[in-house]
Amino acid sequence: MVTLKDYGEYKTAWCPGCGNFPLLRAIKLALVKKGLEPHQVLFVSGIGQAAKAPHYLNANVFNGLHGRSLPVATGAKLANPNLVVIAESGDGCIYGEGGNHFLGAIRRNIDITVIVHDNQVYGLTKGQASPTSEEGFVTKAQPDGVFEIPFNPIAIAVAMHAGFVARGFVGMEDHLVDLIVRAIDHPGLSLIDVLQPCVSFNRINTFKWYRDRCKPLPSSYDPYDWEKAMKVAQQWGDEIPVGIIYKNDRPPYEQRFAPLKKGPLVGQKVDLSKLRKIIETYA
Amino acid sequence: MSKPIHILIGGEAGQGLQTIGFIFSKALVRSGYSVHVHQTYESRVRGGHNTFSIRVGTQKILAPEERIDLLIALNEESLAIHREELSPIGFMIGNSDWNRKEKNWIGVPFKNFGEEIYWNTAAMAVAAGLLGLDQQRLGKVMREVLGEEKAAANLRVLEAISPWLEAQPFKMDPLLPVTNPSPRLLMNGHEALALGAISSGLKFCAFYPMSPSTSIAQTLIDWAKEMDLIVLQAEDEISAINMAIGASYAGAPSMVPTSGGGFALMVEAVSLSAISETPVVIVIAQRPGPATGLATRTEQGELGFVLHAGHGEFPRAIFAPGTIEDCFYLTRKAFELSEKYQGPIFILTDHYIADSYRDLDPIPVETLSFVQPGTDPNQIEPPYLRYRITESGVSPRLLPGLSQHLVVADSHEHTEDGHMTENLKIRPKMVDKRLRKAQGIGSEVIPPTFLGNEDSEILFVCWGSTQGSVQEATLELSSEGKGASMLHFSQVWPMVPEQFLPYLKRAQKVICVESNATGQLAQLIRRETGFLIDHKILRYDGLPITPQYILRNLD
Numbered sequence: 001m002v003t004l005k006d007y008g009e010y011k012t013a014w015c016p017g018c019g020n021f022p023l024l025r026a027i028k029l030a031l032v033k034k035g036l037e038p039h040q041v042l043f044v045s046g047i048g049q050a051a052k053a054p055h056y057l058n059a060n061v062f063n064g065l066h067g068r069s070l071p072v073a074t075g076a077k078l079a080n081p082n083l084v085v086i087a088e089s090g091d092g093c094i095y096g097e098g099g100n101h102f103l104g105a106i107r108r109n110i111d112i113t114v115i116v117h118d119n120q121v122y123g124l125t126k127g128q129a130s131p132t133s134e135e136g137f138v139t140k141a142q143p144d145g146v147f148e149i150p151f152n153p154i155a156i157a158v159a160m161h162a163g164f165v166a167r168g169f170v171g172m173e174d175h176l177v178d179l180i181v182r183a184i185d186h187p188g189l190s191l192i193d194v195l196q197p198c199v200s201f202n203r204i205n206t207f208k209w210y211r212d213r214c215k216p217l218p219s220s221y222d223p224y225d226w227e228k229a230m231k232v233a234q235q236w237g238d239e240i241p242v243g244i245i246y247k248n249d250r251p252p253y254e255q256r257f258a259p260l261k262k263g264p265l266v267g268q269k270v271d272l273s274k275l276r277k278i279i280e281t282y283a
Numbered sequence: 284m285s286k287p288i289h290i291l292i293g294g295e296a297g298q299g300l301q302t303i304g305f306i307f308s309k310a311l312v313r314s315g316y317s318v319h320v321h322q323t324y325e326s327r328v329r330g331g332h333n334t335f336s337i338r339v340g341t342q343k344i345l346a347p348e349e350r351i352d353l354l355i356a357l358n359e360e361s362l363a364i365h366r367e368e369l370s371p372i373g374f375m376i377g378n379s380d381w382n383r384k385e386k387n388w389i390g391v392p393f394k395n396f397g398e399e400i401y402w403n404t405a406a407m408a409v410a411a412g413l414l415g416l417d418q419q420r421l422g423k424v425m426r427e428v429l430g431e432e433k434a435a436a437n438l439r440v441l442e443a444i445s446p447w448l449e450a451q452p453f454k455m456d457p458l459l460p461v462t463n464p465s466p467r468l469l470m471n472g473h474e475a476l477a478l479g480a481i482s483s484g485l486k487f488c489a490f491y492p493m494s495p496s497t498s499i500a501q502t503l504i505d506w507a508k509e510m511d512l513i514v515l516q517a518e519d520e521i522s523a524i525n526m527a528i529g530a531s532y533a534g535a536p537s538m539v540p541t542s543g544g545g546f547a548l549m550v551e552a553v554s555l556s557a558i559s560e561t562p563v564v565i566v567i568a569q570r571p572g573p574a575t576g577l578a579t580r581t582e583q584g585e586l587g588f589v590l591h592a593g594h595g596e597f598p599r600a601i602f603a604p605g606t607i608e609d610c611f612y613l614t615r616k617a618f619e620l621s622e623k624y625q626g627p628i629f630i631l632t633d634h635y636i637a638d639s640y641r642d643l644d645p646i647p648v649e650t651l652s653f654v655q656p657g658t659d660p661n662q663i664e665p666p667y668l669r670y671r672i673t674e675s676g677v678s679p680r681l682l683p684g685l686s687q688h689l690v691v692a693d694s695h696e697h698t699e700d701g702h703m704t705e706n707l708k709i710r711p712k713m714v715d716k717r718l719r720k721a722q723g724i725g726s727e728v729i730p731p732t733f734l735g736n737e738d739s740e741i742l743f744v745c746w747g748s749t750q751g752s753v754q755e756a757t758l759e760l761s762s763e764g765k766g767a768s769m770l771h772f773s774q775v776w777p778m779v780p781e782q783f784l785p786y787l788k789r790a791q792k793v794i795c796v797e798s799n800a801t802g803q804l805a806q807l808i809r810r811e812t813g814f815l816i817d818h819k820i821l822r823y824d825g826l827p828i829t830p831q832y833i834l835r836n837l838d
Contacts, residue, residue: 039687044529047694055702060683061691062532063703064525065555071489071522075529075537076683078513079487083533083684101525104518259511265486266534266656266682268511275482276648278506282468283313283645 002032010056014049019119019196019207022170024053027088027115029173030180031059034084042083044073046098049124050090050117067097070105073112074253080264081111081254084184091118091193095131095151102153105189106162110253113183113190116153119198120205127201137204153193155233158226158246163188165229165246169214170196171207175242182244188252195240210240217243224248285459287340289348290410293365294357297329299403304335305640306428307407308469310421311339312642315464319344319751320471320640321827326494326578332360339414341459344641345751349831353413353455355406374455376409378402389413389453396440396447404437408444415457418445468643472610472636472748475643476566477502479614480538481510482646484653485564487530487537488514489523491545494578495634496568499540520545524552528561532692534656534682536618538564543572543585550592553627557597557717559692560670560678562621562628562656564614569633571825580825581634583747583798586807589629590776596714598721601629601776605732605750607641609773613729615651620727622654624720625680631775633798635827636748660686668699672712676719721777728774730782735761735768741837742790744816745797746772746804748827753796755830775804778811787814794818794837798828 007028014020031041043054047066054061060083064072073087087094094102094116105114121139122128128141132153136145157165164186168176176194183190195214197207221243223229229246254260262268290307292300301322308318319338325331338344350370356362356377369375369387377383379390391409393402404425411421422441426434470478477499480488490500503514513535517523520541527537541549546567556563567589571582589601600620602613614630621628658679667688671678678699683690691701696713698704732750735742735757745753750771760767770786787793787808795805795816800823805816820836822828 037687039689040684042533042683052703055691055693058689060689061693061701062529062559062683063691063693063695064528064559065551065694068521068525068552068555071517071525072529072532074522075487075489075526075531075535076533077529078515078526079530079533079535080682080684100518101522104522257513258508259486259513262511264534265511265513265530266685268486269655270482270484270653271510272482272649272651272653274509275478278509279468279478279646279648282470282474283466 002035002037004028004032006038006058007031008058012056013052015200017199019170019198020050020053020117022173023117023194023196024056026170026173026176027180028057029177030184033177033181034184036084040084042076042085044069044076044085044087046089046093048090048093050088051093053088067093068101069093070098070101070114074105074108074110077110077112078254078257078265080266081260082264085112086115087112088115089117091116091120091132092122092130095153103160106157106160108253109163109188109250111187111189113180114192115180116191116193117196118193119196119202121198121202123198123201134204152233153191154245155230157191158229158233161226161248161250162191162246163248163250164190164244166190166192166244167242168192168194169210169242170194171211172214172242175216179244186247188250213238213240214242215239217241217245285341287338287344287348288352288414288458289350290337290339290353290355291351291365292335292355292357293361294333295330296324296327296333298357299400300333300335300357303403303407304337306421306424307411308337308640309428310416310424311337312467312469313420313424313464314417315461316340316458317342317344317642318469318640319347321347321635322638323826324579332364339458341461346755347752347827347829349829353410355410357403357406374413374453376406396443397436401437401440404440405444408441409448412445412448413455413457415460466645468645469640470607470643471638471640472604472607472632473498473568473638474502475607475610476614476630476632479611480564480618481506481512482648482651482653483615483618484536484655485538485618486512486535487527488512488539489517489526490540491517491520491523493542493545495570495637496540496542496545496566498637499566499568520548521552524549524563524565527563528552528556528559531563532559532561532683534685536562536622536654536656538566540566540568542568542570543588544574546585546589546592553593554595554597555694556627557593558595558694560625560680560717561692562625564617564621564628564630566630566632568637569631571823577825579634581798581827582823582825583633583749583803585631586775586803589631590807597626597717598624598724599627599629599776600724600774601631603631603747603773603775604636605747605771605773607643610636611646613773616729618654620724622656624677624724626720631747633748657682660688663688666700669701670697670699670713670716672699672716675723676716677723725777725779728777728779728782731770731772733768733770733786736766737768737786737789739766739768740791741765741767742786742793743767743769744793744795744804744808745769746775749796749798752828752830752833756833759830759834772804775807778807780812784812784814792818794820796820796828796833798822
């Protein structure tokens with residue numbers, strides 16, 4: 001029986017009250033609920049305060065470069081599809097520096113779970129605007145306010161027919177744990193954009209700000225309805241829908257590769273007699 | 284021994300010169316000849332001026348040649364461009380409609396032999412007839428390469444040419460026949476490299492298309508199903524190398540092929556491979572830069588770049604194959620080192636060697652070993668520490684998910700267990716651990732090849748793909764009685780001065796021969812040994828160095 005204890009407790013480098021804490025807890029709860037043992041799980045992260053999260057639990061970890069968690073996660077999943085692969089990083093890492101990889105990963109639909117800590121600001125580099133910061137959001141680096149309109153990850157993912165698109169809020173623990181469990185269960189790419197406060201650098205989008213706005217989708221909501229999902233994906237402001245906004249049954253990327261039908265790449269030997277025959281064709 | 288013959292096929296992109304060039308080369312190798320192919324083309328799909336050069340002979344052909352003995356012109360422009368390069372015994376083959384009057388002109392009434400798409404075959408058939416190449420053998424290769432259906436019409440052209448050619452007055456000295464030819468392979472540099480990688484255990488390759496590196500990925504794709512490989516086109520080069528690192532971390536031997544510009548995008552991840560101690564083989568197929576430069580021409584301009592690429596300090600090895608055999612075997616060495624020392628290992632090829640087809644001995648594949656990643660988890664005493672500090676600097680590498688042990692890899696400075704740290708007492712220990720791997724890598728360096736007399740007047744120093752041309756120039760000078768020798772580096776980093784400095788000191792005159800404008804190997808040798816090579820023969824017009832280029836540029 002896997003328990004919360006198996007995933008450990010660590011000292012962190014986060015500010016007291018950071019939205020990362022409840023998200024870390026929700027992830028551990030979800031893994032326990034799934035009955036997964038730490039060695040069955042691989043966390044891949046980038047750089048930022050959020051990307052440190054995998055260091056604070058027991059699991060396999062590849063903490064790579066800023067923006068590059070999705071390619072590393074993709075490579076690892078293809079080498080060993082038996083691993084439960086979770087890419088976890090912040091909004092700047094996944095949507096900004098890694099923007100092209102975000103699009104590429106959605107198109108591929110590889111079976112990984114992407115958990116994005118979205119606090120609409122850069123924490124580690126001390127308070128600059130992030131891709132999801134609101135237009136007009138004032139920071140030290142954007143003293144006249146952000147000129148750009150925010151990146152809408154949900155709308156982009158739905159528009160591109162991502163396999164599983166969800167939004168969560170760290171203030172709704174049970175709801176969030178359930179989303180993470182379902183995301184892991186979904187065969188294909190699952191995105192969970194998780195709203196969370198940055199207590200040090202975002203004084204606008206506070207815990208209260210999110211709590212007042214986040215509303216779970218009604219139980220009658222059909223996430224397979226793409227057109228409806230496109231509309232829901234645009235909702236932001238006084239009411240922010242949370243839950244599974246869109247999903248489909250596209251086959252996961254790794255199923256397309258013939259060699260993986262024989263098992264993971266890791267451990268596969270080289271068939272030298274086949275290679276000899278191939279080399280003979282060059283004669 | 285007869286002198287090699289140089290056949291140049293010239294024409295536009297889309298006229299099928301590569302197809303007939305390849306078929307012709309394969310038939311020559313099947314007939315027991317040695318061939319050396321050199322291709323030039325423009326960065327376009329149709330039009331322009333392209334060439335497919337075949338040098339053929341009974342002895343091993345080492346290098347390209349500038350003088351042409353048989354010019355096969357698929358368009359009139361090719362005659363204009365290459366006429367002056369004809370040797371005194373040379374012939375020109377082309378369309379009789381061009382109404383040329385030269386004594387060495389062979390006008391073929393192409394339209395009598397079929398539609399325009401068959402004129403390349405007609406021209407090849409004339410060349411084959413003149414050289415006395417067995418027509419059946421040529422036909423067999425044609426069927427294999429084109430498939431029975433496509434070959435049928437071409438074979439009719441082939442047959443129709445013979446009676447026409449017999450009625451013509453021109454005769455060329457045919458190639459001396461080779462009796463009982465032993466089976467040989469025909470391969471270009473990137474095919475050999477890709478097959479070498481497969482033989483080493485490659486299981487994963489991610490790439491973004493870029494000339495001239497794409498042919499490596501393409502060769503892997505061609506055999507991916509049979510050999511159980513995953514080869515995929517990523518959204519960009521940054522993704523490609525990060526995917527390769529992810530796959531390698533999880534246990535799939537991985538490689539990324541790219542060219543200078545693509546590698547520039549990969550550089551951050553080179554550092555990642557180093558600090559996370561994840562094996563990855565990186566091939567940089569060089570072309571002239573900076574930036575886009577000349578997309579389909581050749582250069583050796585990235586030695587300095589690759590030597591220094593990546594922020595931070597860490598060990599690496601760089602290979603530079605000089606022959607097709609090297610492309611196969613050095614790639615194997617790169618995979619072995621990458622797994623053994625857990626970091627980035629580089630191979631520098633270039634456009635010239637990438638698609639230079641040459642004959643080589645059969646490869647005894649079944650006796651080869653391949654990389655099996657990771658350490659046996661049963662040998663690990665808990666707690667498992669991914670970055671355990673060891674004397675060799677190499678830590679046991681477990682693969683995630685294959686045992687209860689947790690494998691934590693990190694791009695930050697980290698403690699032995701893989702978790703990020705700001706403990707500044709640990710930092711130097713980890714730096715030293717990683718750098719200690721340089722001793723192991725340094726103990727396995729392939730010494731440069733020395734050829735010739737140690738007391739020779741001239742010592743040529745070269746690296747990578749220029750080997751054949753330098754070797755031929757060396758032999759040419761030696762046959763003229765002038766002492767010449769060659770020192771060729773097929774591994775350009777690390778440098779072990781004891782392996783080569785005595786040769787440099789002993790030579791009367793040392794000349795560095797490189798396909799770049801600044802003499803990058805000469806600079807590196809000076810940095811590492813203090814030895815100044817002040818004579819250089821450099822070429823950077825996008826064409827490969829030829830033996831003639833070297834001899835012309837001797838003071």
